[in-house]
Amino acid sequence: MQCHSQRPQHMIPLASLLLVALICPVSLPVTASSLPSFFDFSEDDKRETYATTDERDPLLEAQMDAMLDGDFIPSNPQALDDLLRSVDVDTPVESFVRAQGYHILSRAMQENLTAALVIADEVEQIAAASGNVNAITEIQVVIAEAYVANEQFEKAKEKIDPILELLPAVTNIRVRYHANHLIARVLQNVNNTSDALEYLLSARALIPLTEEQGQQRRRQFVNLHLARIQANLGRWSASVRTAEDAIEDAHRNGITTHLPELYLLRAYSKQYQDGPSEAIVEAFLETAEVARESANPRVEMLAYNNAGAAKLLMDKLEDATEYLERGLEIARQINNVNERSVTEFNLGYIKVLQGQHDQGIAEMLAAAEVFNSFALKREQAILLTHIARAYEIAGRYQQQAETLKQQAQLRAEVAETQREQQINELQVRYEASEKSYEIKLLEQQAELQRQQLANQQRNQDFVLLASAFMLVLLILFAFSYRKTRKLNLLLNKANNELQEQSLRDPLTGLHNRRAIYDRLLRDDHRIYTGDHAVFILDIDHFKTINDKHGHTVGDEVLIEFGRRIRHTLRRTDMAIRWGGEEFLLILEHIQREQVLQVARKLLTDIGEKAFHTSAGRLHITLSGGCTIISNSKNQAAPDWEATVRLVDELLYEAKNEGRNRIRYQVTEGVRETIYLRP
Structure with missing residues (x-):
């Protein structure tokens, strides 16, 4: 990647987003500290455990489905508080663990991880004693989510192997979806991108099998992470396309939970794809407005930071400083130390460009130290480009050479040859899955229309409208046949195109x-x-x-x-x-x-x-x-x-x-x- 003279190519960290906790703490009405852990059981005990049947309360499950309007926990704290008061050890264990899982995550997202883990330990022992693999797996997933919410990804990674051991026996589709999606996000944040895509694809395949009212919300969440992975890999056009499709779906279905992040990803990837421009600056300012309306200060901060970076790339230093300082002020208000380091880095670079060499470089290095503690190696390598340029501007050529050498070593570590082909094939499979899902939605809509029309016809007087009714049925049959045939042709065409893409090298267009x-x-x-x-x-x-x-x-x-x-x-x-x-x-x-x-x-x-x-x-x-x-x-x-x-x-x-x-x-x-x- 190249940069023009005195123009840093700015990027944002694409770590998993933490959800804001809105729920009040509720005490857990049970204790079970003496119960054994599931992982202390023998293999024979585990095989018997795997054979257990589902244990859920249908009414309670339906109530939780209706409450769950976000990705992890209900946004209405009072409703969750009332729900937890109705749950005790006599509640079927799967519903009990699900409800307490929302309680645990609400604590973890309020940055009270210690209290969350105390509750989780009690729930884990109750689940283990029940022998129900769905409940045992769900509490393991919840504990890992609690670590993710506090950005302790290595701790979360330690939970992956136990979850994978349990997963083949899990019969609860919602738990299987959540487990696969969690594993994908954890692997993404520990730089295992190809395996993350594999589990994201598995989660995507399970969405049509979950309860219908949550399918669009889950699909948007999965597509957000796909666009983020594509951006992390530098596949800017694919990231733009995925984000735009998800934004269109969000507006069409009225599910706007992740709109700010999607707007940010789209603008960010467009800047890398097309270069900085006034249109890109406007896209980031639009993102900031969407984030403000959605009460998402983190995305608002990053949007202003990226708008400032775009102005910096265009050599408009005064405008750049204005937007960067806006973002920095928001970062201070929400105490976001990590990601504001990018803003501080850019402000330090501006000082170097304005002749304040020593002070600017010192600020850049301090910000880079914070940034490197959580950023991907590819992003660290980009940062080193601008540090080297700052040394060059300041005439510190020995330090410039050392920085470039460090950057070359990082880029060598990032290079993936055989894994690149695997990622290409996963991307093709994912796009095929998306096309199949869209066609299935069209078929469901056509079927729903046919059912509605049939119900209207049944309410009419059978004797007077019998002949008309038969005619309508014939028309519907012909229409259905033509529509199904058209949908099948579209699916075959999409599959043929994807098959051809899988045989081509994406860079040169030659065969692979x-x-x-x-x-x-x-x-x-x-x-x-x-x-x-x-x-x-x-x-x-x-x-x-x-x-x-x-x-x-x-x-x-x-x-x-x-x-x-x-x-x-x-x-x-x-x-x-x-x-x-x-x-x-x-x-x-x-x-x-x-x-x-x-x-x-x-x-x-x-x-x-x-x-x-x-x-x-x-x-x-x-x-x-x-x-x-x-x-x-x-x-x-x-x-x-x-x-x-x-x-x-x-x-x-x-x-x-x-x-x-x-x-x-x-x-x-x-x-x-x-x-x-x-």
Whole structure:
């Protein structure tokens, strides 16, 4: 990521949001300190426990469903107080634990974690004594949520393994949803993004099975966290799209709990996607207004901070200072020490730009120390960019070099290669789930309309309207058939598009490794005849490009490199991004002379035409390995792994010979080299 001179790229921390506790404390009317813990039971006892039936009070469950208008606890403290007075040890254990769970979380969200854990210990023992796995799992989830509410994510993480041990036996869908969503948020906050997406997807799949009145609220909450993960990964366009869809759903369904956070995520991701502008500043100010109307001072603070950062990026220092100081004032009012560190960092940077070098750098370093205590490594690396720039402005070049070295080490730790593919596939699965869910909602609405019309018809006089009634039924049947067919076509189209996306590298648009196994290497998909050429190409000195110009320029080189490969190959040939800066080419039904022509053209198209990037014109060369596979209809499929190993060996021979060449073996045992003379 690159920054313009004297313009810090500002970001906000995307940690889980703490909900404001509105409930008054209520004493727990039972004690059970002598009861054993579930985790002291033998494996046989656990198997017997897993076989227990549900134990819920239907009326009490319905009452709690109606009260739950937020993500974790009812917002009406008096209603919850009245509910808790009606709950005791004779209440069915699952309903008892659910009600007390709201009590525990209300204490935890009021930053009274010690009192919350005392209550939780008693409830945990009662649940364990009951042997009901739904109740035992729910109290474990509640305890972990209490730690999350107080930003003790490592403590919350310790609860994941016990919950996962219990989860296969849980029959209560609401508890399964809550457990999966909790695990996703905890893993997200300890930098395990790919697994977090996996559990978020599991939680999303359970939403249609929960009580209908809470489905839209849960769906909005899940989509908020998806947009946040996308932003943490730097997938700005995906984050914008997810946030906008969730905002539209929120207004349509009247569920506005997370509107301030969604507005903030949308504006934040748009700034990274499009760059700073007056429109971006207006988007942050709109967010601040929405947050103020929703009584969410934390988001209001962050919105002003980001508006100030956008002005700073536009070199409008006076406006930037005004917005940043507004955000800082709100942060002081709500005693938000952690996140206000970003605002203090930006204000320190402004002082550096105004010539107050020593004071500004001191304030930046103090703020960075607080920020690094909770921020992601990717965000810490961004902060180091601006600290290095501040040192440069102040003429402290030795400290600048040390800071840049520290940043390079952080970026290396952040780099994820194999996990990136896993995250791409999870994203595709998530989008497919969203499309299927939207289609299901359309089908439910159509079914509801049909039922309403049928009920109206039944209330009419049967004798007088019998013929009309039959006609309406026929029309409805035809309409239903056409609508269902249309919905199925939409679903098939969406699935086909998502399948194609899963076979493409998102950066270059070339195929990925999965495409080989899906389209080429499966025996039931391909008849192997004729000669095939296999290339592996590697961009020379690509690491130097990233280190010198940044990963954004590196991405520009990869995109142009892929475009030139596509232009060189035939439509029937296959180009795959093999990993990093390596590319695999498979050319079907080709002769030896044609292979050598392609090799020369690749070297020419890449090496003799400069790459135009945001860092200027770059001269790029490639090294490669190549071989030919001969097949006939009667032969078995070729040994692709052995072929790839051979071509990879030829590639490294080309690099050792001096790069900017392709080493090939098209005749058994004979290896030669094609290279461009200067």
